[in-house]
Amino acid sequence: MTDTPLFAPREPIFPKRVGGFFRRLKWWIMGITLGIYYLTPWIRWDRGPNLPDQAVLVDLANRRFYFFWIEIWPHEFYFVAGLLIMAGLGLFLFTSALGRVWCGYTCPQTVWTDLFLLVERRIEGDRNARIRLWKAPWDARKWRLRVTKWAAWLLISVATGGAWVFYFADAPTLARQLAAFEAPMVAYATIGILTATTFVLGGFLREQVCIYMCPWPRIQGAMMDPGTLTVGYRDWRGEPRGRGSAKRKAVAEETGAQDARVRYGAGVDKDVAAPRQSRTGETLGDCIDCMACVNVCPMGIDIREGQQMECITCALCIDACDDVMAKLGRPRGLIDYLALDDNPPVLPGEHAPVRPMGTDATQGAETGVPAPTAAARPDVDDATTNGAIGVEGRTATAPLAAARPFITEHGEEWRPKPIWKHVFRPRTILYTIAWAAIGIALVVALFVRPEIDLTVSPVRNPTFVTLSDGSIRNAYDVRLRNKHGEAREFELSLTAPGALRVDLEGEGDQSVIVPPDNTWLQRVYVTAPPEDPAAQTERTPFRIWVEDTVSGERAWRDTIFNGRESFDERTGNAG
């Protein structure tokens, strides 16, 4: 027996605010996805009388799915199946090209956690203030801040649960019913469950959902390969890490390096935040060990330790490190989107102080390789000249900028593969083709699907009856779907050899009126006179036609007429 606990207690994570290209991109994606989710049920779409005017509606009672001008009936579920397959293939595509880009940018858990963090930061302050508050005793101030935060989270959670139920009923009507406590109990129960899950998952479980509850991190490993772009640390550029000068130390303190100890917990890896390098003249890499990348990470991991299952590739560590590099006047991209197969030719065991070309005045001294002249490297590393973007008020080169050459310690020029070579690979092209093929097939199916839907089922018990005059009669169940908002009259007719006649049960003629937006089941009799070949033949194929008398649209189904020969003389059974 051992006293070691099975589960390590959760260490709270206090992600620091960060600015930059990827942070802004995530804000935009968060705004767009949340906007779509909350507002879509309120979009109106006129479909005519007797049909709902909500643009997106899952009408469970009538078994319909409305999406703007598209209406999916239960028998057309293959459209939904096709969309699900496309969603799955899309995930394969994006994962094989860009790793866990779904997790980092658009997964609801990420989006709502981001929103909750935004609220938390507004109320309790940034990382250091939140850590102080976490450690502080439960006095009046702490209660006030916590209750305010929880109340804001609760409001967001109720809105989230509320928005969900609006997808399943007319939103304005349901909103009025909810306010007057007249809505169905299932609506209140659904809102309650979703409010609770949003509050707990977004507010308290956060990274625990990604690490322990979600299967996706395990599955994604099978979809990624060494050519997949993912967030990584260029250790050959950053190592050996350390703070080698007063300037670097100042930067480290400004970016909150000392806070790293809190993240790792008392007594655990305390020296992570401490300077690892003495100033003995040893050549240092670009990483100043400031911990900015760790402090902004919502998963609380250190990307410098290599690819980890916990990393959701949110790219915030890229922004943080780019910011530091900008302060130091170094090129961005120490942490970057990169592929594992895209490393410079450094021999195993070598700790090569590989340098971006000409970015370090000491390069020649360190590597023995003379630094190239500016004329020989027109595209490199001047933060002010290469597609510069602002990072927290400073200047840094644009993310995913053109690959720059590096000089290895052997004097060889090496540059990372361009981004497009990672994105456009046989595997991703194959996924794209499969994805597009299904999409095109669905669109074609959508536009060629008939307005009249007709199914014909022969009644098998018995397969035929002999009438008093010797005629043979078969029965069929004909299902007609009227997809229009008004009642429609449908007329049935036959294309058949001989003198087959069609009659509708309960109708005086060959037509039937189907109510709006409805499916109508009609028993139909087809009769062959006694001497007709169809009456004498075991199986006679024929065609049932239906015509919309208003629009003139027609549809047909082929079926079989069973004659006398299908009577089994030995057993006395029909068929």
Ligand code: SF4
């Ligand atoms: S932010 Fe960049 S420089 Fe700072 S510790 Fe991380 S990798 Fe090193």
Ligand code: SF4
């Ligand atoms: S290491 Fe952290 S901050 Fe960086 S991409 Fe992964 S989850 Fe995001």
